[in-house]
Every structure is written in C-alpha cells, then in structure tokens.
C-alpha cells in the first residue's frame with residue numbers, strides 16, 4: 001500500500017507550509033514519509049517541510065533544541081545529546097526498526113503523531129520538554145501528549161531544559177526492530193523522580209504517585225519494589241498481538257526497577 005498525491009510541494013517558509021496544510025482537508029505534512037507510506041491515504045497536496053531548516057540539534061545556555069526535521073539517526077548519534085541525561089534520547093531510538101528507517105524518520109513526526117508505541121516520547125517525558133507548534137505556540141510535552149492540539153498544526157521544535165537529571169530508558173521487544181511490548185523510562189533530579197511507562201500499548205504517561213513516593217523517603221529495595229507496584233496500579237494496560245495486558249503488567253515492575261537501579265548507579 002502507498003499513499004497517492006495530486007501535487008508535491010516544498011514550501012519556503014513555515015507560514016507557507018501552514019497555509020498549504022489548511023488549503024484542503026487532505027493536505028498533509030511530509031516528514032520522512034516512513035509511516036505515511038504504510039497507509040493508502042489520498043492526499044491533495046503533500047507539504048514537504050524538509051527544506052525549512054528544521055534539521056538541527058543545538059544548545060543554548062539553558063536548553064537543548066531539536067528541530068522537527070532532525071532524523072532519529074541524528075538523535076541516536078548526537079554527541080551533544082549523549083552528554084546529557086545519560087544519553088537517554090540516543091538510547092531510546094536506537095532499536096527502532098533499522099538504520100535506513102532511522103535515517104529518514106523525523107523527530108517532529110514521532111512526537112506529533114503521539115504514537116502509543118513511541119520510544120522517543122517515553123524518554124522525553126522524563127525530561128523538562130516543551131514542544132513548539134507553528135500555530136499553537138509553546139506547550140509542555142506532557143500537556144501535548146495528553147490533549148494533542150485539537151486540529152492540524154506543524155511541530156517546529158522541541159526545547160529541553162538542561163539539568164543534571166539522571167535518566168534511564170528500558171524496553172522489551174519480541175525481536176530487534178519490532179515495536180516494544182512495553183517501554184519505561186525513569187529520571188531523577190535530587191528528590192524529583194519521574195517514572196514513565198509507554199507502549200502499554202497506549203500512549204506513555206507519568207506514574208505521578210509512584211514518582212512522588214520515590215522522592216519522599218529512603219531508596220531501600222523494599223521501597224523501590226513498592227514504587228514499581230504503585231506505578232503498575234496507576235497505569236492502564238491493554239492487549240495486542242505483541243503481548244497481553246497481564247504480561248505487560250508483569251514486566252512493568254521489572255523495567256521500572258531496572259531503570260531506577262541504573263539511575264541510582266550513576267549517582
């Protein structure tokens with residue numbers, strides 16, 4: 001299957017891209033085209049944003065900024081990203097399908113599509129991240145993942161607050177390159193812990209109660225076990241061809257515990 005397109009355009013500005021997107025209900029932003037080509041959509045105008053200078057990973061004094069056109073492979077290989085948060089972003093994307101796909105698939109599409117199976121969003125949600133949308137402006141990633149934008153927009157960049165936060169990404173796959181059966185990420189900045197679970201198979205979410213619990217007392221093995229069980233209780237799990245709800249519930253504490261232990265080891 002493949003999508004069909006009446007005309008394929010390369011806008012010169014974001015404003016032009018946004019206008020084109022709204023000229024017809026079927027007009028569609030094209031990132032790396034890797035996911036779109038799995039479907040059979042009929043598109044009037046394909047709006048290819050690859051010439052808008054959105055391919056970059058840079059840092060300012062307080063932030064790291066990732067342009068929407070950056071590929072997953074560029075995230076994986078970025079020395080800058082590797083210097084922060086124990087390289088959680090680099091690690092989160094390196095199992096996605098294969099190098100050829102990661103050379104095409106873009107950060108903007110992965111985040112904007114809010115895929116339940118996204119590995120990148122699970123890792124990003126443990127950090128302090130804002131998304132910048134052309135029309136919607138700046139919005140915390142958490143809010144964006146929960147509510148979306150209620151319409152069609154263009155994700156322009158991700159803005160990540162720099163900090164000494166330690167982080168770990170874990171996942172379980174049936175085979176290399178398949179979607180994760182479950183993924184989990186944990187981060188810690190002093191007593192501020194964040195536990196995120198995704199691919200349940202629903203979209204990633206923060207286990208708020210379990211995260212707060214970890215920050216409130218000593219980090220004994222018993223309390224860590226208690227936190228992992230609390231996190232399971234806060235999440236909803238489902239079944240699909242990759243795993244049952246019960247299986248996901250069973251492996252969830254294991255992935256969280258591994259992530260917590262990895263974060264503690266980096267102390």
Ligand SMILES: Cc1cc2nc3c(=O)[nH]c(=O)nc-3n(C[C@H](O)[C@H](O)[C@H](O)COP(=O)(O)OP(=O)(O)OC[C@H]3O[C@@H](n4cnc5c(N)ncnc54)[C@H](O)[C@@H]3O)c2cc1C
Pocket residue numbers: 028029030031032033034035036037038068072095096097104105106107108109110111112113115117118119120153154155156177178179180
């Ligand atoms: C077989 C397969 C397996 C995959 N497995 C995983 C996995 O295990 N983990 C994981 O995290 N990801 C996985 N992915 C998703 C992948 O990482 C990419 O996110 C996805 O393929 C889309 O990337 P793309 O740039 O090619 O987007 P496209 O296919 O070009 O676009 C996808 C959608 O995003 C929209 N879009 C693109 N860019 C923007 C933007 N800047 N603003 C607004 N909307 C935009 C498009 O209009 C379209 O609706 C998989 C993809 C495939 C094809």
